[in-house]
Amino acid sequence: MPFSAAELLSIARNYWRPDRDFDFRPENSPEAERFLELWEKELAKMDQWRAFLRELGGALPAFTIGNATATCDACFRCSVYPATENKPQQRRWVVVGCVSILAPVYTVYGVQYEYTGTERTRDKVFLEPLPPEMQAPADIIARSIEATFGVEKLSRELSEMPVPLIVEPHEPPNTTLFHALFISRPERVP
Structure with a gap:
């Protein structure tokens, strides 16, 4: 189900603050x-995550699969x-697949980069719908995440819902449920 x-916001509130009361304090909030x-x-689930990445590599042999997980974000993340x-x-x-550590939900999104020489000059994040070239690998990632982790896809509507929380660098009214449950800077992919 x-x-x-409201349930997702309640979960996110356990991990993100609505204020900066703990900024510049020596202790964590x-x-x-x-x-x-x-x-x-x-x-402790990293072995399962690495096994998932290996299986995903078998399902997407024409792609390079990477682990983009960072413990400052609220998800395990793969890059394809x-x-x-x-x-x-x-x-x-x-194409990036994210499995939240806060709630049993996932998302798949895309990022397009533009380069001038070797310098990245522009990037654009895509939620649903993804551009046509990203759709097939995104579908495989989504099916693989659901089968492996038994989590539900977070709808775009809920992903874009503003939340009254601070998830650096986002502050209300610019913070969304996507930022709180997954990552605040989705364009940053190694």
Whole structure:
């Protein structure tokens, strides 16, 4: 059964603050402590995550699969790049799969990069719908995540819902449920 917006917001409030009361204090906020404790528990699942990445590689042999998980974010994250021929390209793209550690939900999104020479000059994040070239790998990632982890896809409507929380660098009214449950800077993919 899908989670309601109120239930997801309630979960997110356990890990993110609505204020900056703990900025510049030597101790962490209770929310930050809960977040760190949760990651300590979730790190025990890294072997399962790595096995998932290997299986995903088998399902997407024409792609490069990477682990983009960072414990400052609220999710396990994989990156799926089309194989390139080692020659510079002006445009590149990646499809990213995220499994939240806060709630049993996931998302898949895309990022398109533009380069001038070797310097990234622009990026664009795509939620649903993804551009046509990203759709097939996104579908495989989504099915694989659901089958492996038994989590539900977070709808775009809920992903874009503003939340009254601070998830650096976002502050209300610009913070969304996507930022709180997954990642605040989705364009940052290695």
